[in-house]
């Protein structure tokens with residue numbers, strides 16, 4: 415069965431989408447078959463992988479709220495082995511609608527762990543989450559085997575981490591006892607910036623091995639790539655951003671069975 | 674009556690809190706009395722103005738959900754003329770709780786436009802919003818006279834703008850007919866970066882005078898200031914960040930009657 419990783423942090427703009435797109439692409443480079451589920455109503459991961467707004471008639475909304483089978487909603491991207499469950503604005507009302515339903519936190523889990531998913535022969539399912547601890551994000555945490563947390567190398571980002579860790583513990587106690595922390599990855603890191611060094615020291619002191627050795631540097635090629643609707647690994651394969659996400663993919667896969 | 678400005682953008686990490694804190698401080702420097710309402714469960718604006726977590730027994734949650742009078746919840750900050758309605762983690766459940774209530778989008782409006790608020794003799798009330806179009810953000814849009822939108826000079830940030838404009842139009846048609854756009858301010862702008870120039874050109878071509886002339890440059894002093902629990906205007910008064918927010922305050926006040 416594929417390993418399901420939720421990429422989440424309720425702090426905004428920390429690199430969740432950038433990590434989702436580029437880690438997915440780097441895992442595919444290593445030979446994996448990867449599905450990226452975009453559950454953020456903004457749909458940035460879908461845009462970043464070239465899915466036009468008019469190609470998202472069926473979206474993660476249909477998986478989570480309409481019970482449509484995964485295989486009917488997901489699309490092949492331009493890259494062999496990389497699939498996407500796109501997001502559209504319908505997701506904006508998902509929270510309110512989920513609120514009234516039975517098993518409201520388990521809709522995504524039921525969809526991703528349905529026996530029919532085996533036929534897709536996936537190695538990884540990544541879930542790009544919105545910047546909140548809403549019912550959509552809780553659905554991702556209940557569905558996932560593990561959580562990968564992008565941590566921006568900034569002061570406000572540290573503040574949110576303890577709240578997120580509390581939420582993960584609550585989910586483990588209520589909806590998903592097996593939920594593990596895949597790891598915390600430092601993003602937008604700038605070694606010349608005192609704050610980056612401070613955040614790294616704080617994170618490694620308090621979280622130890624949970625923090626990946628790989629650090630993602632601030633690299634303008636990472637923010638340019640989405641405007642060309644592709645991962646940085648194909649936009650600028652030799653950039654620092656590409657190298658960093660390849661290293662992250664190697665570190666993630668080394669923690670599980672080989673591909 | 675004070676002018677109420679909601680500082681909002683559902684895209685995460687674009688500079689909402691940084692703009693809220695520093696525009697508030699710059700308006701106070703011009704002689705205004707300003708209240709900053711923090712309705713983001715992350716509570717970054719509260720932290721950035723030095724309100725410790727254990728000093729937030731009463732918060733915006735009590736204003737929006739418990740109907741407590743504003744004067745009982747707001748606190749004086751360390752800067753004369755600058756007040757704050759702090760946020761705490763209680764707000765995380767506000768959306769679900771608001772969902773079941775009458776007048777669920779008007780709780781904040783009723784609190785901020787209550788006649789007793791006149792006695793506080795405020796010139797401006799700024800509202801720092803979370804990165805979502807949730808009921809809390811809708812409460813801010815229904816309460817406000819106008820909306821100030823920080824726009825990060827990045828590709829993904831442009832994508833969310835049209836969604837936000839649609840939401841503002843919906844609010845104008847349903848809950849708040851007088852809602853105006855105060856303006857759109859470019860943030861984290863780096864003139865050496867092609868993307869910044871592209872985003873500025875796109876924004877000014879499509880939105881014209883709605884885009885403030887003032888542009889906020891990327892400036893490390895802005896991201897350091899919160900770790901010293903103060904606005905950049907007192908942390909490093911001569912920094913580019915301070916200068917930019919002073920210019921923004923002058924531009925905002927020039928659009929209204931003099932203080």
Ligand SMILES: Nc1ncnc2c1ncn2[C@@H]1O[C@H](COP(=O)(O)OP(=O)(O)OP(=O)(O)O)[C@@H](O)[C@H]1O
Nearest residue numbers: 426427428429430431432545602632633637685827
């Ligand atoms: N390492 C990096 N170097 C430079 N720019 C980056 C880096 N990582 C992300 N960015 C840029 O920073 C912005 C925020 O990143 P991104 O959108 O991935 O964060 P997010 O956590 O998904 O945001 P949201 O909370 O809105 O979902 C984007 O414009 C992105 O292109």
Ligand SMILES: Nc1ncnc2c1ncn2[C@@H]1O[C@H](COP(=O)(O)OP(=O)(O)OP(=O)(O)O)[C@@H](O)[C@H]1O
Nearest residue numbers: 426568685686687688689690691804861891892896
């Ligand atoms: N002009 C700037 N130059 C450099 N850093 C900045 C600038 N503006 C904001 N920052 C930093 O970027 C990060 C994001 O800014 P901020 O937290 O204000 O955004 P936000 O929109 O409030 O985020 P959220 O969506 O999580 O509420 C913060 O760490 C902040 O210190």
Ligand SMILES: [Mg+2]
Nearest residue numbers: 430431454458
């Ligand atoms: Mg994102």
Ligand SMILES: [Mg+2]
Nearest residue numbers: 689690713717
């Ligand atoms: Mg904020």
